[in-house]
Amino acid sequence: MKIPPSVNIVVLAVAATAFYTLVGQLVPQKEVPAPEVMEISKDISTEEMIEIGKEIAQGKGICLTCHTIGRSGALRFPDLEGIGTRAASRIPGLNGVQYLVQSLYEPDAYVVEGFNPGMPTINKAPIGLTDDEILTVIAYMQSLGGSPSVTMETKHAYNGGGEEGVSGAADASGEGPAAAALETAALSGDSLFKSYGCAECHSIAPPAAGEAPPPRSLHDVGTRLDHNAILATILDPDNIPTLSESKAQEKKAAMEAAGVYGKATLDEIQAIVEFLAAPRGGE
Amino acid sequence: MSKRKLLLLSVCVAAVIMVLVVAGTKVLVVFENAYRTPVETVQLDRTPAMQGEADALAAAAEEQRTRPLEELGVPLKDVEYRAFPVIGSRVAVWSIAQLHLLFAAFVLAVPIFALIIEFIGYVTKDKRYDELAYEFTKLLSVSFSLTAALGAALTFALIILYPRFTDYLMHVFSLTFLPYALLFFAEAGFLYTYYYGWGKFSPKVHLALGIGLNLVGTAIMLIANAWLTFMTTPRGVSEAGALISTWDAVNNYMWMPINIHRFIANVAFGGSIAAAYAAFKFLHADSEEERAHYDWMGYVGNFIAIVAFLPLPFAGYYLAAEIYAFSQTMGLTMMGGAFSWLFIIQAVLIGCLFIGANLYLWLGMGRIEGAQRYRGYIKYLLVVIALCFAVWATPRSPITTPAEMREMGGSFHPILGKLGVMSAKNTAVNLLILTTFLSFIIYRRSGLTPVVSWAKTGKAAQLLVFIAVAGYVTYLGILGYFVDTTVRIGLSVPQVLSVLFALFSVTVIDIFLFRGARTIGETRWGTMPAISQYILIFIAVTFTWLMALMGYVRSGLRQHWHVYGVIRDTSPDAFTPTLGFATKVVSVNVLVFFGLIGFVFWLASLSGKKDWEDPEGSVS
Amino acid sequence: MTFHDLWQFLVALIESLNIYVLLPILVVLIGCRIVKAGLFVWVTAWALAVYLTLRYGFVIAIPASVLSLYMGIVFLTLLTYVVSSRERWISFSRPLLRLMVEKKYQPLLVLVLVTLPLAAGARVYLSMTLPIQPPLFTRTVHPAPPSEPITVHDQEFDLNAVVNPFRELEESDLEQFQTHVENGRRVYYQNCFYCHGDDMLGDGLFAHGLNPIPTNFRDTGTIAMFQEGFLFWRIAKGGPGMPDEGGPWESAMPAWEKFLSVEEIWDVILFLYDYTEQRPRELEEHGE
Structure with a gap:
């Protein structure tokens, strides 16, 4: 009884193939569905936003393929635990929402120290999240160690909000100033001036020679007023002699909304005053 | 007996009992909770439900008969996908493409080493080499037809099943199709002249034909590679997909690395298939001479395969690095995301390959007298x-x-967890390569004694290089645990370079060391135990399977994109299947390939058979 | 990399091995060497030795899936060795052949033929009747605090903004600060140390009965990673105030607001950092 070699060969080929197929069955079996465009309604709650954002971060956004949550040691990409609080202080002048927006739409604009650039632009192919989806992802990011201030209505520089929109987001959130209030030591008057939205109305750059300064410019305020007078105009706009009553009310409301009265500490306001009083060019 | x-x-008996017991236990356990049909059911001839079904069928048939063309809903030219019955479009294209590529790889590889062997025969005036080259070439003509047929099938499948996407690719690469077609004709011309003209021309002309065949074959591969690499790492098109530069589209991130990787892998693959052919012939051989010849042929084929295989991981590094350079996201999907477990399967396959290759060498030492003195090292190499x-x-x-x-x-x-990281794995691969190389060096010298005066120094230098490089590679591997990510990634470069240095320097020393060496034991070709030939076949199957698997990851990496980031896959097959499913498809493809290659072997062996004689005629 | 790092790594490696399993295995292998065992015995011994080492040799067991992967490699390797030359194959298969053909081994052969199928059957049976295990949820050890302010003793605390009111005393009035820390010490040893341990290692008397286990404050991955507001929230609201993602188990930590005043909570927080010589996470930490 001799088995012909060709039978052996066939048996061997089939057995080897079967063995490798078996190995293929022993590894985790995960089917990755093609991502679907999600319809996100505008009137969902923050909790629902976090829920959806988390799903996107794990799924079609593939954020968590690279980023970890709550791991330390030799990482290839920044860990996201606590990003909700960290985001607000990463770039002076950008509040939490603005920072996260920038890092998703323009990932290479700011690269966390110690890491290499490498994140894809999230609203472009191949990941291609929609603006609404990105808002939910931001909500989820903010929920990591912080509390979301973003809503489905938030406008920012990348979804048609423009520059005004940015301050709108800051107003709506109220979080940027709140977080900023906790980090007095780290922020200069310059960045406080921006983060409280003062720069939205007031220019501080000296005008080019021969040109008139824009209205409400503060470039020369240091020469016009002393420290105490500047402080007084900030704290009590009603007493600014050059303003009509209605204008003063308007200014007060804007500054109230920006959190100058509610959130800013005395130290911070002092820093802003120092900053304004410092001499800077111009006549 | x-x-x-x-x-x-x-x-x-034991096996039967075992199967019975296993099956019995399963049945017992499953049966306890099994669903059982009711003992008795009343069969009615015609229930209202059955009537309703029959009516619905008739109505549907009537509707089909009177169906207007407009019912397609879209104008014909806007059809994006058509479905392939039963297995679906993706698996259909996948299988055809994979078979096409396996044959194409073989057809491209065989001329490369046929030419090299012919050249060796020409230089050494050893008739054996010329015959061997011719025997390899015999496998070519049928394989070439099969490749072309499968290529045509692939084209049809793409046009029929993925009309829109195929249209797009044709738009981008319209300039490349004419050269491709012309080159294909040239390839056919060279190939058949090379094969049928064997021994009919002066050796120099024939060698030139071989060179032409290889150049044309490589050019064809370069063009085809451009198409498929463009799909994964597109370049030269706008964000929306409009063509900007055909050259950029051709010269995309993956193109060069794939060219290199495929070129090397094709040689390795072709060598292993040719070795399997030799094994097949060895096992069916009747005479001692035949066995000796095919033993030698198998050895040469396997040697080519292993030599080409050793630098393959480095080409793989380069390919992966370019993928990372194109898109970190894609790189991480590959190594850390959906496909990370695929590389565990790959490790199993490559591990089996290395073990098989070494085992073949060790068994080969059995046919060399005087190899006994090296037997004892085997276990350490194996460890x-x-x-x-x-x-x-x-x-x-x-x-x-x-x-x-x-x-x-x-x-x-x-x-x-510490072993699962890249540092450890890179080190392991490099040491595997070193060890296999060491096996080969030992095999090479097993029947020889060097006669040069500096023999001792030479051997010591070789040993020193081995120890130093192995130590350095290990040191870098351990160092990887203590440094930053950016530094760690860079460590693989000195690892690779030092291993390449070892391969190169030891080979050079070896060549001079054994120049004119005294033979202390004759190599008795044909005395290999049969199991070694089965190992050659096992290596060929493993190689093919590995190639098919890596082909899957190369293509599957695009996930739900036809052209990554540009043309989305919106067909029902857009999802990424489980690895289990992928391995099943791969296995079926590999088995079909071996069925076809068995056919090729059989055809090639026909020429050596005696002519048919009419048994009646011979009687009368 | 220094030798110190390497040394520590080796120490950690050795500590993770189960020496009482490894020593007997080593002794048996050396024994095989001394009695010059045949190839069959050697192969069997190696397969068993590797299996036992991997299965029982580590303090934290290797997952079964990896174990079977390794054993597959081991079998492949041993098979390769056995067939790597004719002599090895003959010396390996001789005992097997003798077992099968020699009359005196017949009872043993019968035994093997009966045992093997039975063992296979038993294995199948066992694998099909595995006890049902609850799924393991990925648990967030430190869930994010609620975004709305929490109320403790009728006072509202915004956890994103709150600071320890006595922390500043560290700079301004060290003596006052020390009184607060001392008060915290009293609070800790009256309430907390039963679970968190007298050295804050999370190994108090009751710790072993609890799941999840009490936090080890000496671990640099715990309180040093948080602002004091986080600790205030966890202490005040305890296990009952844990969000869902902190599950699936209920933490046994009481809601201390029912027992402690606001001041006592702040004091004990001061004491936690003071005793473990750690600093709370500051907001500026990541600012540029």
Whole structure:
């Protein structure tokens, strides 16, 4: 009884193939569905936003393929635990929402120290999240160690909000100033001036020679007023002699909304005053 | 003999009993909770439901008969996808493409080493080499037709099943199709002239034909590679997909690395298939000379395969690095995301390949007199190979039961987690390559004694290089645990370079060391035990399977894109299947390929057969 | 990399091995060497030795899936060795052949032929009747605090903004600060140390009965990673105030607002950092 070699060969080929197929069955079996465009309604709650954002971060956004949550040691990409609080202080002048927006739409604009650039632009192919989806992802990011201030209505520089929109987001959130209030030591008057939205109305750059300064410019305020007078105009706009009553009310409301009265500490306001009083060019 | 029979019989009995017991246990366990149909059901001839079904069928048939063309809903030219019955479009295209590529690889590889062997024969005036080259070439013509047929099938499948996407590719690469078609004609011309003109021209003309064949073949591969690499790492098109530069589209990120990787892999693959052919002939050989010839042929084929295989991991690094350069996202999907476990399967396959290749060399030492003095080293080499294999196959986050996870306090094992990282795996691969090379060096010298005056110094230098490089590679591997990510990634470069240095310098020393060496033991070709020939076939199957698997990851990496980031896959097959499913498709493809290649072998062996004679005629 | 790092790594490696399992295995292998065992015995011994080492040799067991992967490699390797030359194959298979054909081994042969199928059957049976295990949820050890302010003793605390009111005393009035820390010490040893341990290692008297286990404050991955507001929240609201993602188990930590005043909570927080010589996470930490 001799088995012909060709039978052996066939048996061997089939057995080897079967063995490798078996190995293929022993590894985790995960089917990755093609991502679907999600319809996100505008009137969902923050909790629902976090829920959806988390799903996107794990799924079609593939954020968590690279980023970890709550791991330390030799990482290839920044860990996201606590990003909700960290985001607000990463770039002076950008509040939490603005920072996260920038890092998703323009990932290479700011690269966390110690890491290499490498994140894809999230609203472009191949990941291609929609603006609404990105808002939910931001909500989820903010929920990591912080509390979301973003809503489905938030406008920012990348979804048609423009520059005004940015301050709108800051107003709506109220979080940027709140977080900023906790980090007095780290922020200069310059960045406080921006983060409280003062720069939205007031220019501080000296005008080019021969040109008139824009209205409400503060470039020369240091020469016009002393420290105490500047402080007084900030704290009590009603007493600014050059303003009509209605204008003063308007200014007060804007500054109230920006959190100058509610959130800013005395130290911070002092820093802003120092900053304004410092001499800077111009006549 | 009776002992063997008894052994076989008792093993059979044991196996049968085992199967019965296993099946019995399964049946017992399953049966307890099995669903059972009611003992008795009343069969009615015609229920209202059956009537309704029959009516619906008739109505549907009537509707089909009177269906207007407009019902398609879209104008014909806007059809995006058509479905392939039963297995679906993706699997259909996948299988055809994979078979086409396997044959194409073979057809491209055989001329490369046929030419090299012919050249060796020309230089050494050894007739054996010329015959061997011719025998390799014999396998070519049928394979070439099969490649072309499969290529045509692939084109049809793409046009029919993915009309829109195919249209797009044709738009981008319209300039490349004419050269491709012309080159294909040239390839056919060269190939058949090379094959049928064997021995009919002066050797120099024939060698020139071989060179032409290789150049044309490589050019064809370069063009085809441009199409498929463009799909994964597109370049030269706008964000929306409009063509900006055809050259950029051709010269995309993956193109060069794939060209290199494929060129090397084709040689390795072709060598292993040719070795399998030799093994096939060896096992069916009747005479001693035949066995000796095919033993030698198998050795040469396998030698080519292994030599080409050793630098392949480095080409793989380069390819992966370019993928990372194109898109980190894609790189991480490959190594850390959906496809990370595929590389564990790959590790198992490559581990098997290394073990098979080494085993063949060790068995080969059995046919060399005087090789006994090296026998004892085998176990140490084997231990190193097994350890490297184990490290390479260690998953970063293994499959665990909840109880195990609780014990480990997470999904990483404190010790194994350390082995699952890139540092350890790179080190393991480099050491595997070194060890296999060492096996080969030992094999090479097993029947020889060097006669040069500096023999001792030379051997010591070789040993020193081995130890130093192995130590350095290990040191870099350990260092990888203590440095930053950016530094760690860079460590693989000196590892690779030092291993390449070892391969190169030891080979050079070896060549001079054994120049005119005294033969202390004749190599008795044809005395290999049969098992070695089965190992050659095993290596060929493993190679093919590995190639098919890596082809899957190369293509599957695009996930739900036809052209990554540009043309989305909106067909029902847009999802990424499970690895289990992918391996099943791969297995079926590999088996079909071997069925076809068996046919090719059989055809090639026909020419050596005696002519048919009419048995009646011979009687009268 | 220094030798110190390497040394520590080796120490950690050795500590993770189960020496009482490894020593007997080593002794048996050396024994095989001394009695010059045949190849069959050697191969069997190696397979068993590797299996036992991997299965029982580590303090934290290797997952079964990896174990079977390794054993597959081991079998492949041993098979390769056995067939790597004719002599090895003959010396390996001789005992097997003798077992099958020699009359005196017949009872043993019968035994093997009966045992093997039975063992296979038993294995199948066992694998099909595995006890059902609860799934393991990935648990967030430190869930994010609620975004709305929490109320403790009728006072509202915004956890994103709150600071320890006595922390500043560290700079301004060290003596006052020390009184607060001392008060914290009293609070800790009256309430907390039963679970968190007298050295804050999370190994108090009751710790072993609890799941999840009490926090080890000496671990640099715990309180040093948080602002004091986080600790205030966890202490005040305890296990009952844990969000869902902190599950699936209920933490046994009481809601201390029912027992402690606001001041006592702040004091004990001061004491936690003071005793473990750690600093709370500051907001500026990541600012540029």
